[in-house]
Amino acid sequence: MPSSHSRSAARRALAAVAAAIFGLSLLLAPSTAHAAPAGLPDPEVEREVARDLRIPWGVAFLPSGDALVSERDTAQVLRVSPSGTVDVVGTVPGVAPGGQGGLMGLALSPDFATDRYVYAFLTSATDNRIVRMEYRFGRLGPPEVIFFGIERGPGHNGGGIAFGPDGMLYAGTGDAGQPAIAQDPDNPAGKILRMTPDGEPAPGNPDPSSVIYTIGHRNVQGLGWDSRNRFWVSEFGQDTWDELNLVRAGGNYGWPEVEGAAGDPRFIDPLWQRSPAEATPSGLAIVDDVIYIAGLRGQRLWRIPINRHGVGAGEDFFVGEYGRLRTVVPAPGGGLWLTTSNHDQLGTPRPGDDRILHIGL
Template sequence: MGRRRFSVAALLVVVTCAACQSEGSPAQPSTTTAVAAPAGSEPTVIAADLDVPWGIALLPDGTALIAERDSGAIRHLQANGDTTVIGEVPGVAARGESGLLGLAVSPAYATDQTIYGYLTTDDDNRVVALRFDGRSLGEPAPILTGIPAGSIHDGGRIAFGPDGTLHVATGEAGDRPRAQDPSSLGGKILRINPDGSIPADNPTQGSPVWSLGHRNVQGLAWDDDGRLWATEFGANTWDEVNLIEPGGNYGWPEVEGRSGEAGFVDPVVQWSTGEASPSGLAFQDGALWVAALRGERLWRIPVGGDGSLGEPQSLFEGEYGRLRTVVATPDGAVWFSTSNRDGRGDPAEGDDRILMLRP
């Protein structure tokens, strides 16, 4: 197995508990504001020379797993900066935006040693469960299959909510009507139990669909009050941050951005597509953190106690290139990854990288 080392003292995570763009509360669109990063908060590189990192999942011991999109490999990032390939997930069929995408760690990992991955096969996108005993990776066991796949709009983020259910963000894979079709798993946020069964309190009995009308969701995060937020790629006009309501219809492809039309949930924040292409999302230090691909920046959006959002702040614009994933660590840091080797970026020395910011 391949081994890389990027030794930095800062990696001491302590766990105490275009025309059709692809990855590219006020009634009016939010006006974005570019601000400088707070003094003393320059990011530190904690991993380098990665191959299109996509999913990043923290383990209870403070180390992390990293999914590499195109190779299908999962790397184990140690506290001293070592990264070692623990295995390649079989059946990954990477093409365009698809491949090995999101990762999540079981809430019961201490007893079940299970991780979850979202991947593209020759036939579909799917969610699989795998055992990881700290040394080697087990065989994948599918728990959700039949998610539409393509070379664009594959979604791919997976995350466990506060109630222990697994949320799965999907795209419409380039077939717009799927987003409004309740029988399709494409263009949705799905909610399932860790074994793949459907929770009894989902909006429609027997269906994993939690919300619909999405174009391509790649970010999921809960705030301290349990509200679920999601980032979504627009087509030509507006990228979005949405507050997710069970059973909510977010309008695609009938609308893009705020429409005010009955039956559709408007985004809480919207940007022009050149400012964002929002992928990963995390909540930390009272704010949402959004990784922007085409926008090549990290967005910080303050969250009020009532769920209202403050003015979005643009950080590190153009400094690190395309940004893909954001992770909130238990010790208060924010990790974010570059995506400059995904075929649409301009790789710098050391790319792709994971960086750590202390807000």
């Protein structure tokens, strides 16, 4: 099999010829052959951090450099060191895994040094909800529900959470398999939510009485901010286009009326899109204004540079080498942590799955 370096060189050459002939932007081109951002080396797997995990989903780094990692179906939270030591620090009660639901995103409080709060997005027997737990002396305390009532379903449960530069908690939710509710301005499913650390509507929200920040989403799991504090999310499409969206407060992103860029003034178009076979994007990380997206069905890591026009052409890495890729996060010492998701219902586990990989950039 050709190396990722040789594949990347071929893509760069092909993209350069295409640009010279056509002089067109590759922003939304459907081809997988693209020019790499100038000066960036290819991502490489430097080492395997941990193995034999069960659908690792959320990853939140502690001040020590260790990470808390959630397992979707076991409801366990693991502490994983950069050297590969894995310890169970708690099993979250009230998680009812099933389909694509379970224990999903994790985030540390902006005031973790003093309040010791770890936030989690989880599926219960009746809904999706957000809880927080104290983490002290290497153990998680009981969960406190701060927001509940998000529709649950066998799929499209969202699950990504992150604290933004403004100190507010953002959450991506899915339509729970009921597309119409993504356009319901009073239903938190199929939305991006913005709330205070206590679960109340955040100051400056489009509706001061609501946590709903944007509407019209099918399934949002990856969230991140660039150097200008602009907010980006990855979103699962249905049959045609998966999306990378730049988020604007109060925006309507079109689902289920449109999928991908439609040029309809009622909706905000994505800045980058790919077919589900190439993407099915879950986790998203931003390092030095370059976006990295982990692909489940696409079984690859996408690299998409942010530029003055929005984003540049994407390039893919590790295609099919590690199976389904779920979560990607910046690592404190540099590079990325990337998790596989081969034990989920659509995956084919390999010896050692699931695993966490350290990616050098």
